[in-house]
Amino acid sequence: xxxxxxxxxxxxxxxxxxxxxxxxxxxxxxQVAFRNGLIELGRLCGFEIIDGMMDTEYVSxxxxxxxxxxxxxxxxxxxxxxxxxxxxxxxxxxxxxxxxRARQGVISAGRDExxxxxxxxxxxxxxxxxxxxxxxxxDTVIVADPMLAxxxxxxxxxxxxxxxGAPERLVVLSAVSAPPGLVRVDESFPQADILTxxxxxxxDEDGYIVPGVGDAGDRAFGT
Numbered sequence: 001x002x003x004x005x006x007x008x009x010x011x012x013x014x015x016x017x018x019x020x021x022x023x024x025x026x027x028x029x030x031q032v033a034f035r036n037g038l039i040e041l042g043r044l045c046g047f048e049i050i051d052g053m054m055d056t057e058y059v060s061x062x063x064x065x066x067x068x069x070x071x072x073x074x075x076x077x078x079x080x081x082x083x084x085x086x087x088x089x090x091x092x093x094x095x096x097x098x099x100x101r102a103r104q105g106v107i108s109a110g111r112d113e114x115x116x117x118x119x120x121x122x123x124x125x126x127x128x129x130x131x132x133x134x135x136x137x138x139d140t141v142i143v144a145d146p147m148l149a150x151x152x153x154x155x156x157x158x159x160x161x162x163x164x165g166a167p168e169r170l171v172v173l174s175a176v177s178a179p180p181g182l183v184r185v186d187e188s189f190p191q192a193d194i195l196t197x198x199x200x201x202x203x204d205e206d207g208y209i210v211p212g213v214g215d216a217g218d219r220a221f222g223t
Contacts, residue, residue: 003052008182009194010052017044021175021197024213035220038090038146039097041175041197046098049142049171050076053193077101078138080167084109084145084157085129087217091146091175099142105132107157117150117207121180125156135165143170146216148177148196149209151184158189169193175216176200178209 004011023029024037054073061070079102083092086108096102107130111123135141143157154172161170170192172185177196180203185194200209213219 002048003195006199008179008186009177009196009199011199012045012048012195012197014044014048017041017048017197020044021213024175025211027214029219031219031222034216035090038087038175038216038220039094042091042094042144043097044094045173045175045195045197046095049173049195050098053169053171053195054140075138075140078136078140078168079103080105080133080135080139080141082107082132082141082143082157082161084143084153087146087215087220088144090220092144095142095144095173102142103133105161106130107132107160109153109156109160111150111152111207117205121150121203121207122184123150123152123207125152127156127160130160132161132164135161135167137166137168139165139167140169140171141167142173144173146175147209147212148172148174148181148185148194149203150178150207151181151188154181154185155188158185158192162189171195176209176212178203 002014020041056071057074061068079099081102081104083106108128115124172192172194174196176198
């Protein structure tokens, strides 16, 4: 199965997705290759969402030669992609290749590194900017962030999203995730489908995913 149910999350097992993530992990991957890898991984994840999480229906088609029946994906025109700035920008660029009709929103949210992680494993989160399209009950909303670490940022983002509307399906998509973040998001938003390419071992004392990919934003944007 391209998508496996692992309890707290669904894991994309597509061979090319795992291959691309392995390249992203490498310290030898430079800025351009890292950014392009995130784009490619976003595209692959988008196709896996279509194949594994969206329904199809049969329709009548008239070809140049005959009447026939075709199968189409339902709801492609009802997709909203939320870009969690900034690391998700190339990740979302790939997603949009899979969902070219998607409406897009952006949320700038980040943890206060200076404050540090508290005894509960969370960070204070600052939300600086929110711009979302209308969200309808028939929509599939995909919240994309390459790293799901403590879950603090995603929880804050999901609160903003659900203040805008209650979609039919809510997907949290990451490239790499850590067990504490998966548990936190699942407990806070049980209606969300958490989808990731890898569940990594742990968080370090600073709240970074190990082995992870490093700071995805810094590596993608050369900062």
